[in-house]
Amino acid sequence: MQKRYLLNESELPTRWYNMLADMPVKPMPPIHPGTKEPMDVDGLSQIFARECAKQELDTEHVWIDIPEPVLEQYKYYRATPLVRAHGLEQALGTPAHIYFKNESVNPLGSHKLNSAIPQCYYCKQEGVTNVTTETGAGQWGAALSYAAKIYGLECAVYQVKVSMQQKPYRSSIMRTFGATVVGSPSMSTRAGKDIITRDPNHPGSLGTAISEAIELATTTPNCKYTLGSVLNHVALHQTIIGLEAEKQMAMAGEYPDVVIACFGGGSNFGGLAFPFMRHNLHDGKTTRFIAAEPDSCPKLTRGEFRYDFGDSAGYTPLLPMYTLGHDFKPANIHAGGLRYHGAGVIVSQLLKEGMMQGVDIPQLETFESATLFARTEGIIPAPESAHAIAATIREAKRCKQTGEEKVILFNLSGHGLIDMAAYDQYNNGDLINYAYQPAK
């Protein structure tokens, strides 16, 4: 009974899949908030590494070569295993075949390193000396801290204040990798001061932290901003996940009927789903794609499709997205990586066209699912990833009712070892569900 499907170094994908270039209907462009004109590479390069800005707008090249030095770094931890979850299947008594892509064995604990490495690599190539970013749960911040260290870049991270308090050890990890960590909203930026002045107890969100990081980047010489999700180039880098999974599913002699990932801005979802989606586009496959979001932060299931800012202060370009409003203040759920008001541009377009769907999951169901997964598969999942597990379990139970032997593939985007305070609360019965509270 095979459990894990591995790839040799020589079988690693050497190109990323650029969904943007392959989409029959392109999303609307990012727009400059002042001029209301579409942003070009020069405009985006004010904030991002130029190569990332080019990738962000690249509607021409369906395949983009992974630079050789990035591939060398990938080889430290990739390919990650594809695992058949026999234990979970048995516990559920489902005829479904459940597979997961195990991004949690990545040394930084999540899939985020897949984009942190190329972003820092491009910055280094372009003569940048400092990088900055936001982080929620801290997975992206930890990944960027390490990637910056690889390329000798200084790194400053704005971490969402409530996540910093819930997961203090994640800041310790970033500090151990040599990064400077600041809780957001902070008094160190104009954006942060404005937020604190309006609301002294603001718990922070990815939106506030992005504002602060962008402000730092645009007011510091030789400093670029990096983002861990939402944007096209981030999802592009993450397609390494799905491209590997495709080969590994073939080793298992199966092809997924359903692909599931949790959803914050779209990086782990897009990373797994996009490579499979191209076979729906071109090869007549009919795989269903499900993005699992918190029911207290439901932009996919209850958001509005319109142009909105990616951050709280309104520093980013305007993006066409499903959004709860850039001033939306997410509930203090433990899945800090999913506390974001908007969906990435590509995913928003796909959702609008019905090529994928969203499901929203209450917090308690995510921890119940996470605990079952831990006890049957031996891995404590990140609260974020637990949303994907919960959605998977729903599908698998449906298969039990119908008797269908569906093949379900989900992304275990990260482990939950830094989230044990949340598990403690759950085990003690102190965890609650939060209702969705629309922005005022």
Added chain:
Amino acid sequence: MQKRYLLNESELPTRWYNMLADMPVKPMPPIHPGTKEPMDVDGLSQIFARECAKQELDTEHVWIDIPEPVLEQYKYYRATPLVRAHGLEQALGTPAHIYFKNESVNPLGSHKLNSAIPQCYYCKQEGVTNVTTETGAGQWGAALSYAAKIYGLECAVYQVKVSMQQKPYRSSIMRTFGATVVGSPSMSTRAGKDIITRDPNHPGSLGTAISEAIELATTTPNCKYTLGSVLNHVALHQTIIGLEAEKQMAMAGEYPDVVIACFGGGSNFGGLAFPFMRHNLHDGKTTRFIAAEPDSCPKLTRGEFRYDFGDSAGYTPLLPMYTLGHDFKPANIHAGGLRYHGAGVIVSQLLKEGMMQGVDIPQLETFESATLFARTEGIIPAPESAHAIAATIREAKRCKQTGEEKVILFNLSGHGLIDMAAYDQYNNGDLINYAYQPAK
């Protein structure tokens, strides 16, 4: 530039290597503390699963088949990668080739699962319903909690009190896997009460926790005690590490001149070292074997070779070992898994014969080494494993002086993600070295 050496499922070792049967000079037997007679399988089976007791005394079979169901469980996470530490080499500017066996990608975060699975499997086969154990840092307790869940056994863990306070999240992990966790010394056993009565502030040690767990096992129907290190059968199960590493080093076209592991009771050291040691015994190899222990708990470098108890209360058989005395109270270093007064029987015999050596490392040097390793290899190591890294760095620096291209292989026995409070202390300059304080 190859970084990781992986094995396919079909290349997994299917037998453990039994050092005890292969040693030219056998260690003296375990002795019953009452009768002073050598213990036999029946005697040891009072405490341990019968199959483990048989393995403990097996001087006949050099190779022992891994049961098929255990192999099936191993396949969830094994083989673990062998990694060439190019980043660390470059940072040190050493001509040495540094490899590490990465047991930290194991879903429970350390090598301990390798023995937890067979021990619980044998218990289940023999009709046992409850298992109990001690744990220091919590790596063994976490592994046993999950392994017990696989086989439907109830699990109770006595965790060293100071480790429980230093690493609260490790108990959360055990609870998430469904185990009962008690801080040791506790008032729930006679042994615990005796210790607390004599010393109300006793921080606990592996010795106190073993006493409590054994007492629970011997006073509870259908309950067996399991141990995570020290004993022969535990090191036997761990030889899967070295047997894999041997194949992987061959893939890299190298053979280790030096093999290094941290040392608590000997399970990760023996697991990596014994399979290579057989080539010193039989094939004329001259590899050096180095066990790295805390300088505040230096049984290998400053202990006495004699019969001693394995626990504080004197419940275990008397074992011929290098020991600091079973009433030794180790300093509160963060490497909880190394806070143990004695060395396993096989290792003690090998040390006595000069077939291996010990080195002792101060706490601050371990964290300095751990931080360099994290920043160059992207993995935050367990404070225990950091002892092996420190010893490796010493060797690599020596190679830099002499110009020797030695091949160094060390065991990264676990990650340090549950130890971030310790890293915080180190980063804040609050961590200190402890001098060795002999037992009174």
